[in-house]
Amino acid sequence: MKKNELYLNDYAQLCREADGLEPEMFDKYEVQRGLRDKNGNGVVTGLTNISRIDAFKTVDGVKTPCEGKLWYRGYDCIELVKGFRGTRFGFEEAAYLLLFGNLPNEKQLKEFRDMLAANRTLPTNFTRDVIMKAPSSDIMNSLTRSVLTLASYDRNCSDTSVENVLRQCLNLISVFPMLAVYGYHSYNHYQNDESMYIHRPSRKLSTAENLLMMLRPDKSYTELEASVLDIALVLHMEHGGGNNSTFTTRVVTSSGSDTYSVIAAALSSLKGPKHGGANIKVVEMMQDLEKHVSDWEDEDAVRDYLKKILNKEAFDRKGLIYGMGHAVYSLSDPRAQVFKGFVHQLASAKGREKDFALYSMIERMAPEVIAEKARIYKGVSANVDFYSGFVYSMLEIPLEMFTPIFAIARIVGWSAHRIEELINMDKIIRPAYKSVMREQEYIPMNER
């Protein structure tokens, strides 16, 4: 073993010894791990008027798990999707609703679309000087770097008035697709030796259409592809104040920080594999399963593989079946149900029925396997990330873009929550940590 590795092994062990806490201490001091109580309910840390998640209903006075529902500003998001599907693109309309609290009329929607289109521009040479520098497969990091660098071009960066923050948020919502797609093309060129395409967005196209157009070498896409992606964006836009990246948004906003820093922090949270990064992990996990299980129809073999994942013996050895489970939903995540509908449709068109059958088997089996091992408070079911990656792969969107697509949508929710925090709170978020540290007498150097 190399000297540096030996050093790190020894000192990592010191970290474990210094930092390890007895699990019983959390009970003793009534600390709610993950800010969740013993029944899995989140600790209430704020009020919001932006959205609501339903996962339980009261039956005969008893709190009972139910099918999940997600509401944006009072509207069931499935109804919103039904309202625009097949007639117009919904991203801009849903973004308007989340930011301003009401559904736009035709004039307001046109104005909003025009304003986003006018904002779809980057500072001179930004692509060359920032995005193309040190490209990597981690497009979320590239996006974060771009967002932080955009702060240097903003003369009014630190002004937290609602007007200025709204200007910054609208600008970021507009340019996110360019930052992500150009980051991907730079990586694909410099690391994968492919040709590089930097297509400019079109003022005439919606966010979903622009995304596909800029991504594709020949700029082509079908109506169906753009519509599926548009609905995916709407369903990823917002999820309450407590999800990890939105809570991060609120925490960093509460310290008085600027919009670019807040959004960079939110991006850093979203990319985590237990949050938005799970959509990449699901596809990698399925590829690993297909490599290690020869007969995908053999239920016993698939079950054994899932058990190995939970025992940290397979895939990334983290013990998680990605795309399964949720901190709030119990019986179902409504977004996953919509995605499942698309998967069904697309899988038969693209000849991927065998993959679809495997996904469905895992969706059915994983909750059983997880329940055998962990204490389940409310049920475990497929979450939004389970089928979304499969849908994107059938739209021939590269794997590296899956979490950035989530971010292109969720920046709308982050913006709405940043503004709600600024308008109402003016109080720094600062929870407490019970200290279990032991006091010690100082030891002079020659006595250590």
Ligand SMILES: CC(=O)SCCNC(=O)CCNC(=O)[C@H](O)C(C)(C)COP(=O)(O)OP(=O)(O)OC[C@H]1O[C@@H](n2cnc3c(N)ncnc32)[C@H](O)[C@@H]1OP(=O)(O)O
């Ligand atoms: C957009 C999104 O962020 S959706 C979520 C995307 N993330 C994933 O798909 C990653 C896989 N899933 C998970 O890691 C978890 O389900 C989370 C992080 C989403 C939610 O975790 P929790 O809030 O702890 O869920 P919940 O309270 O229902 O879990 C009950 C138990 O089942 C375990 N569990 C839940 N889901 C899974 C899973 N997919 N794989 C293995 N174990 C799981 C939990 O670890 C917990 O065990 P513990 O009490 O010993 O810690």
Ligand SMILES: O=C([O-])CC(=O)C(=O)O
């Ligand atoms: O609410 C959560 O914890 C995670 C989630 O589904 C999301 O952010 O969309």
